[in-house]
Structure formats: C-alpha cells, structure tokens
Amino acid sequence: MKIPVDRITDSPRALDFQATAAWWQERVAADAELASGLADPVRVHVSVHRMGDDLYLDGALEGALDLVCGRCLSRYRQPIRERFRLVLEPAGSRVPADPEGAELLASSGLHLSDELDTGWYRGSEIRLDRFVQEVIALLFPVQPLCREDCRGLCPRCGIDRNTDSCSCEEVRTSSPFAVLETLRDRLR
Numbered sequence: 001m002k003i004p005v006d007r008i009t010d011s012p013r014a015l016d017f018q019a020t021a022a023w024w025q026e027r028v029a030a031d032a033e034l035a036s037g038l039a040d041p042v043r044v045h046v047s048v049h050r051m052g053d054d055l056y057l058d059g060a061l062e063g064a065l066d067l068v069c070g071r072c073l074s075r076y077r078q079p080i081r082e083r084f085r086l087v088l089e090p091a092g093s094r095v096p097a098d099p100e101g102a103e104l105l106a107s108s109g110l111h112l113s114d115e116l117d118t119g120w121y122r123g124s125e126i127r128l129d130r131f132v133q134e135v136i137a138l139l140f141p142v143q144p145l146c147r148e149d150c151r152g153l154c155p156r157c158g159i160d161r162n163t164d165s166c167s168c169e170e171v172r173t174s175s176p177f178a179v180l181e182t183l184r185d186r187l188r
C-alpha cells in the first residue's frame, strides 16, 4: 500500500488497495485469534491531496471480519465499513520518542499519532500498511456475538440453544469456564 509522495498534488487523487487475509495473518501472526479474523479481502479507498507540505488522506475501508461468537462458539461474519482521515506533516528532523515509532518512520516513511488521525511522513514514499492494520484491529469487537440475542450453549449438555433445545434444568453457573468444561467432557 504505497503512495509516492512526489505524485501528490493539490488536486485529490484516488487510490485503491486491498488488504488480503494473507497480508493480515502475516502482520498479526503473534495473536492467533486476531490472525484468523479477517475475511478476504478488505478494500481500502484513499483520496490524497496536499496543501503546502501537508498531506491529506481521506478514505474508507470495507470488508468483513470472520469471528467466533463468545456465547455459542460458532463462526460468523461481520461486515466492516470505516471512514478515516489522516493529516501528515513532514517529519523534518524530528525523531519519534519510542523505538518502534522511529523504526516505522524509517521503514514506512510514516509516523502515526495515538489517535491515528495525524502523523509525520518522510522520504519519497509512504507505506500505509501499518495504518490500515491499526484501523482494522480497532474494529474487532471486545465481545464478539453472532447476534445480539444469541442464546449460547447449554452449560449442562453443551447444545447450541439457538438451534436446539434440551431438557436440562437451568443452572446458575458462576464460572465462565463451565461451558467449555462441558464441551470438553462431551468431546471425550
């Protein structure tokens, strides 16, 4: 996802990129749950122009996440659609305080603020990969649910209450691991 800086003028230029599942897996490999979570591919549209030395990026990304429901453990797809704006000013001789930020500026020509809406650029080419990665990562739900009213699994017998019913008595379980234990027992 490269943008050549010298081709950015004061009239907006449209660029399209694709974030593939393979690209995503490579970048977040350390987190297995995250790594399996992107449905292929996410489309990234960017319009870029300059005002003086500052670069303005306006864009949107669109695709879907491939998630596991926290209640019924089924996989489901969640469409994502997110707009973003990013204003970049020349880094000049500034050096990011954190080593990771300094490394990214050197390798990608880009340094991002924590809010992901401003940053610095350096050199003849900007690589947007890290920025897109951060934006996508923020779209992952903390508690994935296949649907708002997912009924989950029976904590006794483990059946999916969305599709089946059982005659187990309702138990009040205090342990969030009870469901998993039931499942494990059933798999033996």
Ligand SMILES: [Zn+2]
Pocket (backbone or CB within 6 Å): 069, 070, 071, 072, 073, 074, 145, 146, 147, 150, 151, 152
């Ligand atoms: Zn569910």
Ligand SMILES: [Zn+2]
Pocket (backbone or CB within 6 Å): 154, 155, 156, 157, 158, 159, 166, 167, 168
């Ligand atoms: Zn049951």
